[in-house]
Every structure is written in C-alpha cells, then in structure tokens.
Amino acid sequence: MPTGVAIRDPREQLFDAAERVLLREGPSALTSRAVTTEAGCAKGVLHRHFADFDAFLAELVQDRVARLRDRAAALDAAAGTRTVADNLTDALTDLFDPVAVAVVALVTSRDDLRARLRQAGSTGVPLLTEATAVIAGYLAAERDHGRITPDADLDTLAPTLVGAAHLLFADRHAPRPTPASLHHLVTTITTPVRPTTH
Template structure:
C-alpha cells in the first residue's frame, strides 16, 4: 500500500526500480531500506512486508536483473555471421549497462553479506557471475567459425577484456552517459580490429 492507502501494482518491481536509481545516484553506501522506499514513494515498512531484510531484498533484485540480462545476452550468438561484429558486441554491452547488471555486480562486491542469500542460486546454476563473459566468448567463437575472427585468436581473453572494460567505464562514469557508448565502442573496435582477418 502507498502512504495514502492506495494499492501499489507490482510492488516488487517498483522497489527494484527504486533501488537501482538509489544505487546509481548514491552508490552502495547510500542504498538503505529507507532510501529505497522514499525513492519508490511508498511507506517505509513496505519493503520489509515483502522481504525479510535488506540483503534478502538486494539479492532478489540482483537475481531478477541477472535473469533479464541473461535472457537478452543469450541471443548474441544468433547474430554471428550477420551485421557488424562491433555493432553486435555494443548491443550486448548496452544490454548490460541499461540493465545495470554491472553496477549490481559492484554492489554485491561492496556488500559481501548479499552473497549468503545467493547461495541456492549459485548451487543450482541459476546464477553465474561470469555469464556475460561466457556469452561474449561464445559469440566470438561463433564468429571464428564464420571466419570473421582469426582462428587462432584467444577469444576467452578478448571476452574478459570487453567485460572488464565495460565494468570499469560503468563504475567510473555511470550507465547513462554517452561516454559509456563512445568509450566502449572505441575499446571494442580496437580489440576486434586486432583479431579481424585482413583482406
């Protein structure tokens, strides 16, 4: 319920969206239950009506966003052999940034107590922290099969470089700045040009 007693549709998603905004504005240190509910425009106790504590809530937020990003990233390999390699990679990188998954990964590192609530997801394979890296690796390997990436290129290393660069740019400049797109396109172009067969 809202402070005025009006039912809030899809409360979990409203709280998740609010938490992301707080995280991006104030960083992990500013992410408190009160800050989230204030941002969501709802009663302070609403979060705890749905979640046992803040760490449980943040773990649920991470799992929700990871599942969404994972579903979108899974389609990357279907684009192998089509379009421009850098464009395909940039679409995937922007999927990670617009979903704020990299920022949320930073939150998990900043608040190790969240990890305890992710144990079951780790155990059953629902959550894989290296999912984006593996998606890039699979895509680059598929492009090798199409002859658009050098056969002897270490695609695992290039995938890690892409994810690491995206994470660094996101943490230092935020996900909504045009800087993210421009800097990552330059980085992806430089990396891919080094492993693209010459005519």
C-alpha cells in the first residue's frame, strides 16, 4: 500500500465481512477463514485484533447491540408524534434489519458464543433482549403522553411485540414481511392498550 494512504479500520473491515457472509450463507458458514477471505486479508489479521474467533463473534454481536442502543433515543423522541402503531412498525422494521436477524440466528446457534456473551454481562438472547428494552422504553414514553393506558403491562407488551415481529422476519430465505403485515400485527397487539386511535 502506498505511503500516506489510510488503511481502513481492520476491525470494521472484519465485522463488515462477517455480516456479508452471514447474509449470504448463514451462521453455519461463518468461520475465521470465511471472514478473512471475505475481507481480503490474511487469517492472522483477525487473531491480531481478537483473542480468538469466539471473542471476534462476541464483539460483532456487541457492536450490533451498541448500534441498537444508539437508535433508542430517536425512537423515544418519536413518542407523541404520528401514531403508536406507525412508530412501532418503523422501529421493528429497523430493529430487524437483515443483519440483525442473521446475528440473532448466529447467537442461538452457538453455545460457546452465548457463554462468552453471558460472561460479558449479556442476558437472554442478545439483540432481542436489548430490542425489548428499547420498545419498552418507547411504550413508557407513550404512556407518559397518554397514548398507552396507564395500567398497560409493558413488561409483557414489549417482548410480545419483539417476539411476534421476530417470527415474521426470522426466515432469511423468505421475503421480508410487508410494512402492511407488520403494521397489522402491531395494531392487533397494541389495540387493547391504546385509549384512542393512536
């Protein structure tokens, strides 16, 4: 590489490569060799930046979790605008982008990865757990605006929305659900806790 030309962050390059492999071939195809081949770098590059492949995968998952948390403020800021169903439909579509769905499948398919994530403080199924917290926070904000009933059980409602949405998005070989089908699901689940047509 010529002197003075910035080299792209190798960690980001490896994460991007892993996401491409996940999307194209699924969790079973994700190996250190597949990642480094996809990234166009030597296998040693991965091991220079991560203790082992499970450490790499754990940081890949944590990177996606961090991105999800970054979006939480924008969703909370949407409380009181548009309709609750519209905001939730958009949020769940965003939460379950194809990479996030593939990462959830990766986590559920690898025992060692789940153990590593638990050691790092994760609970439940990473991404799904954090998505549930994001949705619960938004619902609480809407309750403060009077658009969710005061007695709504958010600890049940949030995981119900996330779990039902995940089932719609989970099959990576099927077409993604339409906005209308997701909106219908959200409306059906939230109608009992919306005091108006919001």
